[in-house]
Amino acid sequence: MGGLSSAAAQNGLLFGTAVCTSDVLAQPLTRAILRDCSIVTPEYEMKWDAVCPNPGFPDYSAADELVSFALANALAVHGHTLWWHESVPPALRTEPEKRFREAAMDHLQATVTRYAGRLHSWDVVNEPLEPADGRADSLRETPFLSAFGPGYIETAFHQASLLDPAAILVLNEMGLEYASPAAEDKRRQMLALLEREKSRGTPIACLGIQSHLTALEQPRNHPELRTFLREVRAMGLTVMITELDVSDHLCPRDRRRRDAIVADTYRAYLDLVLEETEVLAVSTWRLSDDRTWLNGFRPRPDGAPQRPLLYDRAIRRKPAWHEVEHALSKERQPGSDEAPP
Ligand code: G3I
Numbered sequence: 001m002g003g004l005s006s007a008a009a010q011n012g013l014l015f016g017t018a019v020c021t022s023d024v025l026a027q028p029l030t031r032a033i034l035r036d037c038s039i040v041t042p043e044y045e046m047k048w049d050a051v052c053p054n055p056g057f058p059d060y061s062a063a064d065e066l067v068s069f070a071l072a073n074a075l076a077v078h079g080h081t082l083w084w085h086e087s088v089p090p091a092l093r094t095e096p097e098k099r100f101r102e103a104a105m106d107h108l109q110a111t112v113t114r115y116a117g118r119l120h121s122w123d124v125v126n127e128p129l130e131p132a133d134g135r136a137d138s139l140r141e142t143p144f145l146s147a148f149g150p151g152y153i154e155t156a157f158h159q160a161s162l163l164d165p166a167a168i169l170v171l172n173e174m175g176l177e178y179a180s181p182a183a184e185d186k187r188r189q190m191l192a193l194l195e196r197e198k199s200r201g202t203p204i205a206c207l208g209i210q211s212h213l214t215a216l217e218q219p220r221n222h223p224e225l226r227t228f229l230r231e232v233r234a235m236g237l238t239v240m241i242t243e244l245d246v247s248d249h250l251c252p253r254d255r256r257r258r259d260a261i262v263a264d265t266y267r268a269y270l271d272l273v274l275e276e277t278e279v280l281a282v283s284t285w286r287l288s289d290d291r292t293w294l295n296g297f298r299p300r301p302d303g304a305p306q307r308p309l310l311y312d313r314a315i316r317r318k319p320a321w322h323e324v325e326h327a328l329s330k331e332r333q334p335g336s337d338e339a340p341p
Contacts (some may be wrong), residue, residue, distance in 0.1 A: 004310075004321070005038035007329035011274070014076060014120075014281035015328060018043035018243065021062045024069045028315040032287055036310075039076040039120060039281050041242070042066050046080055047087035048107050055091050055103055060114060067115060076120035078242070078283065081172060082108050083156050084126035085142035097147040104144060108156060112163040121168035121280070123208055123242065124160045125153050129173060129193065131185050137196070138189035153193075154202040161203040168280065171197075172208030172242055176228070177269070179219045187228040194235060206280060207232050210243040213269060214298075215261045216250040220268040229276035239277045241270075243285040245308040246320070247298045258307055263319035266310075270327035282328065289313050 008015035016039030023029050033040065044050050045062035052058045070077045081087065083104060092103050112122070130140035139145055144152045157169050171194070175186050190207070197204055232239060246265045251258040273279060286292055288311035295306050305313070310321040 004036040004325055004328060007325045008038065008282065010329045011332060013279050013328070014039040014283075015324075016040050016075070016078065016281060016283040017287040018080075018283065018285050019066060021045060021065045021069075024066070029288060029311075032311055032315055034073055034075075036287065037075060039078055039283060040066070040070050041078040041080045041283055043080075043286065046111070047084065048082070048104075048111075049087045049089045051111065052089050052107060055089050058107075058110065060111075067118060071118060076281075077115075077118065078170075078240070078281065079111075079115060079119045079122040079167070080242075081123035081126040082111060082160065083124065083144050083152070085140065085144065086127075088143055093143065100143055100147045104147065105155075105159070108159055109163060112160050112167075116164040117166050119164065119167050121170050121206065121240065122160055122164070123172040124156050124169050124204075126172045126208075127174055128153060128171065129186055129189055131182070131189055137193070138186075139193075151200075153197055153204075154200050157197075157202045157204055168205050168238075169203055170206045170208040170240055170242070171204050172210060174210040174212060174243075176209050177211050177213060177218070177225060179217075179222055179224070184224050187224065191228070191231055191235075194232070194237065198235065204237065206238045206240055208240045208242040209273075210285075211241050211269070212243055212245055212247070212285070213265055214247045214250060215258075215265045218246075218265050218269060220264075222272060226272060226276050229273065233277045238280050239273070240280050241273060241282040244269075244282060245285045245292065245294060247294050248307050249294075249298045249300045253300075253302050253304055255307065259319045262307065263323040266320050267323035267327050270324065271330070274327065274330070274332055282324075284309055284324075287311055288315050 004015040016037045018041045129138050131138040133141045246262045248258045251261050289307050289309050290313040294308050
């Protein structure tokens with residue numbers, strides 16, 4: 001260990017990033033991963049559509065390679081993700097509900113069994129909420145909801161818990177971090193969902209907060225987020241920051257200014273989260289700028305490549321790396337009980 005994983009360990013948490021098999025072959029990046037990380041998340045290759053492009057013929061070779069690389073280097077693995085509406089194999093998207101149910105359950109059981117006892121944690125269900133879909137429970141309209149009903153979350157977590165009792169089971173969600181009425185509504189709906197699932201005995205241990213942030217939009221302080229995190233902690237749930245990155249599409253083009261604004265966003269966000277709740281791990285969504293998903297999802301108006309992460313495209317540390325290290329290693333007082341400022 002060294003670098004960010006050491007900094008994180010000072011506060012009893014893990015630091016990691018999302019990786020692909022191609023990363024573990026790229027020497028400079030691999031060295032940075034091994035220096036900085038104590039946990040890794042397969043960015044794509046453990047997903048249902050990656051494992052089963054052709055239903056009935058699963059191919060776990062890439063996921064196996066990532067798990068082997070991690071375990072050979074004493075890195076924990078965060079499994080990502082078992083049931084997610086965006087990673088259903090294309091051939092199954094139009095199948096009748098009974099066939100979909102069987103295929104989804106087969107995939108979950110086979111995948112959890114395959115890695116049982118070797119993973120730190122699993123994103124069992126990813127992005128279950130979508131208030132805009134108009135349901136009273138704000139569940140997103142997905143093939144899982146159609147095929148299993150609203151109990152699909154309970155079903156998935158119970159099955160995963162039976163097949164891998166050692167893994168920390170995570171409900172992972174996007175858009176809980178922002179300062180908007182929609183995000184506040186989603187936070188309220190998430191708390192209601194967690195309460196419902198808890199009352200059913202669904203074995204959710206941890207809330208995954210994806211944390212895809214936008215520089216100049218993410219507020220430095222954020223009382224509503226503080227309150228939310230305290231309520232999650234009061235429910236006895238831990239938190240994982242699962243997909244942290246900071247889009248710079250609103251920032252000026254000047255690299256030094258952009259990098260400084262991004263670095264400050266990382267620092268302020270992690271200070272807030274680490275103050276308010278019990279975080280098991282902080283993971284960025286890739287470590288270096290060179291292949292960030294944001295260039296496709298949030299291209300900068302000026303066409304310049306995004307600089308959202310901790311290392312630049314030449315695998316050199318950026319100001320954000322230093323701000324993250326500072327936040328991870330900072331001595332923390334457990335969140336006090338008075339109302340947030
Ligand atoms: O590598 C294959 C290639 O062999 C194949 O020919 C081609 C055919 O489409 O696909 C290539 O895989 C792509 C993969 O990324 C690896 O680059 C997939 O098309 C592409 O859909 C996939 O995108 C990933 C996306 O999730 C969908 O799985 C992104 O890398 C990944 O960053 C993104 O991550 C998601 C999280 O899982 C959930 N939270 C949001 C986050 C951002 O969308």
